[in-house]
Amino acid sequence: MRKHIFNAGPCKLSDPLLKNSAEAVLELNGIGQSLIEISHRSKEFQAVMDETVELMKEVLSIPEGYSVLFLGGGASLQFAMIPYNFMKSKALYVNTGTWSTKAIKEAKLFGEVEVVSSEDKNFTYYPKGFNIPDDVDYVHITTNNTIAGTEIFEDLDVKAPLIADMSSDFLSRPVNVAKYDLIYGGAQKNLGPAGVTFVIIKNELLDKVAERPVPTMLKYSTHVDKGSMFNTPPVFNIFAVRETLKWVKSMGGVEAMEKLAKDRADLLYGAIDESKMFTCPVAKEDRSRMNIVFIFEEQYKGKEADFIAFAAERNCVGIKGHRSVGGFRASTYNASTMEDVQALVQAMKDFEAQNA
Amino acid sequence: MRKHIFNAGPCKLSDPLLKNSAEAVLELNGIGQSLIEISHRSKEFQAVMDETVELMKEVLSIPEGYSVLFLGGGASLQFAMIPYNFMKSKALYVNTGTWSTKAIKEAKLFGEVEVVSSEDKNFTYYPKGFNIPDDVDYVHITTNNTIAGTEIFEDLDVKAPLIADMSSDFLSRPVNVAKYDLIYGGAQKNLGPAGVTFVIIKNELLDKVAERPVPTMLKYSTHVDKGSMFNTPPVFNIFAVRETLKWVKSMGGVEAMEKLAKDRADLLYGAIDESKMFTCPVAKEDRSRMNIVFIFEEQYKGKEADFIAFAAERNCVGIKGHRSVGGFRASTYNASTMEDVQALVQAMKDFEAQNA
Numbered sequence: 001m002r003k004h005i006f007n008a009g010p011c012k013l014s015d016p017l018l019k020n021s022a023e024a025v026l027e028l029n030g031i032g033q034s035l036i037e038i039s040h041r042s043k044e045f046q047a048v049m050d051e052t053v054e055l056m057k058e059v060l061s062i063p064e065g066y067s068v069l070f071l072g073g074g075a076s077l078q079f080a081m082i083p084y085n086f087m088k089s090k091a092l093y094v095n096t097g098t099w100s101t102k103a104i105k106e107a108k109l110f111g112e113v114e115v116v117s118s119e120d121k122n123f124t125y126y127p128k129g130f131n132i133p134d135d136v137d138y139v140h141i142t143t144n145n146t147i148a149g150t151e152i153f154e155d156l157d158v159k160a161p162l163i164a165d166m167s168s169d170f171l172s173r174p175v176n177v178a179k180y181d182l183i184y185g186g187a188q189k190n191l192g193p194a195g196v197t198f199v200i201i202k203n204e205l206l207d208k209v210a211e212r213p214v215p216t217m218l219k220y221s222t223h224v225d226k227g228s229m230f231n232t233p234p235v236f237n238i239f240a241v242r243e244t245l246k247w248v249k250s251m252g253g254v255e256a257m258e259k260l261a262k263d264r265a266d267l268l269y270g271a272i273d274e275s276k277m278f279t280c281p282v283a284k285e286d287r288s289r290m291n292i293v294f295i296f297e298e299q300y301k302g303k304e305a306d307f308i309a310f311a312a313e314r315n316c317v318g319i320k321g322h323r324s325v326g327g328f329r330a331s332t333y334n335a336s337t338m339e340d341v342q343a344l345v346q347a348m349k350d351f352e353a354q355n356a
Numbered sequence: 357m358r359k360h361i362f363n364a365g366p367c368k369l370s371d372p373l374l375k376n377s378a379e380a381v382l383e384l385n386g387i388g389q390s391l392i393e394i395s396h397r398s399k400e401f402q403a404v405m406d407e408t409v410e411l412m413k414e415v416l417s418i419p420e421g422y423s424v425l426f427l428g429g430g431a432s433l434q435f436a437m438i439p440y441n442f443m444k445s446k447a448l449y450v451n452t453g454t455w456s457t458k459a460i461k462e463a464k465l466f467g468e469v470e471v472v473s474s475e476d477k478n479f480t481y482y483p484k485g486f487n488i489p490d491d492v493d494y495v496h497i498t499t500n501n502t503i504a505g506t507e508i509f510e511d512l513d514v515k516a517p518l519i520a521d522m523s524s525d526f527l528s529r530p531v532n533v534a535k536y537d538l539i540y541g542g543a544q545k546n547l548g549p550a551g552v553t554f555v556i557i558k559n560e561l562l563d564k565v566a567e568r569p570v571p572t573m574l575k576y577s578t579h580v581d582k583g584s585m586f587n588t589p590p591v592f593n594i595f596a597v598r599e600t601l602k603w604v605k606s607m608g609g610v611e612a613m614e615k616l617a618k619d620r621a622d623l624l625y626g627a628i629d630e631s632k633m634f635t636c637p638v639a640k641e642d643r644s645r646m647n648i649v650f651i652f653e654e655q656y657k658g659k660e661a662d663f664i665a666f667a668a669e670r671n672c673v674g675i676k677g678h679r680s681v682g683g684f685r686a687s688t689y690n691a692s693t694m695e696d697v698q699a700l701v702q703a704m705k706d707f708e709a710q711n712a
Contacts, residue, residue, distance in 0.1 A: 033673070237590065240392070
């Protein structure tokens, strides 16, 4: 039977994605070849790529003047590509946890990094109202923090180019893309299987590249010029992304995704806040809708493995907290359902009734 | 009906790979989750990764002291990573076509490149007996050239570290891995679907890194230290690679693959050499077993589209030659069968009978 999947990523995906991707691996559109056997330069795959790009533009209401790319290497490679291409002397990074910290490490190889951080409170809140100097080459933020469980819900007004790692809340709410110069992320949360990275880049940003030699594969201009086909792209993974985008559209778009995300998060945070056994360490206004971090109250600590086993008996899997935070984390990405969350909430209530 | 697939890559894959990968996308091992929904850090995926690495070592008889990696980004990213990590001052590159040329371009960003080339005859032969200076940091070769249709069948004796792009003939013959310091390639020929790159690296090579700051994702040591799990790897793609390796092993290993490759190539080159209509521009001793390039004799030129359509009616697809060479190219990778090649040979004979 299908589990209630709360994995932090890779994570639960939509049923049509699984069904249609599996079918295409056996045979694509009745052409006597598998999706993963055709040339990436065939008309069949070009159609998949074109439709995926068009659906991204439609679903996210991406304005004119932006390019949508699908690349290999993961968001971790973007951590290096961004400063490699755009750091002339100084950039501002907002450090909201593990992933921002990794991005900052790479940026420091290429220039000076100014940092605004929430590390003083172990990343349990999202920094606000900070000053942004006019002379930075760009500002880098991480909109959702899978480990700390925080999220920013507004699109910042920033004069410098704004670059956002949206790996883990992409497509979970409408975004005013015009406020960003580059949005990127690994697909393996809301967008599809691991192995492909999306980049939405304002074409004008390509006029602001730093003057240093950059390897061809690490230049954004390479991939913009070649429509993500400079080299062989991850064909299966892009097909699956298309299936996600079709599904999001059929469900009512990012507005519908936002409502569902709010409903799931409200239900789960509500249960945590009502409980005498569980608590959430994250500042209320900054709580992520995607990664719901919760821990035991002091007197119950040590029983984490018991609750994880208890939940697993109720088919709820993937709730072990990240080792750096401990406790639990339920990741409720777009494909999670209210039924998934209800099952977990019931498990929490039953466990509390038996053990409090 | 299933086509006779001669695509240059992505290309024909084994039936068990297609069947088992499609099943795993629906549900992995009856665990109530898809392969592409589980965490890459789950015991289920760790088992897939471990088995894939072990099968690589077994199938290729990789000696102790080597690490096997599965990375994103494609072989094109390796073109940059190799000099980024290992070019101190000078390297020797053997230029045997389009892909070597691309590798050389990236290497020139990091140091001096000495080149041995077969460009004088439009890459229709493989250079031999060339002098290798003692003072180069490494020697880089491309063992098979998908576009030019040449291949080197021996493992060179080289004093400097030997680095080989084996993207397109990997697993098609036994290789004396001990003679190489780094072997790499995109998976999308003999190994699996596009979206994952294999690297076999001698651990001692990591002691010879150049002294320059390298982004974390571009350091081989990062991926060796983390067992290809520094960041989320392409889960589906690695699973499919495992299926290929299981299939190669079940078929009798790389020795059996070599025999099948020779049989297919002999049949097709034999038909070309017998024909008065078709001819092969490649030097006999250097003809690739993987990518069989052939063209029309002068008086038939211009009829290429007719033959492609004629072959397609007989279910033979993917034989259009690369635009830089023209004519035809039948890629006969490991999963190609004698039946596939027989169908193409028959189409060639019938076309010649009707049109010569």
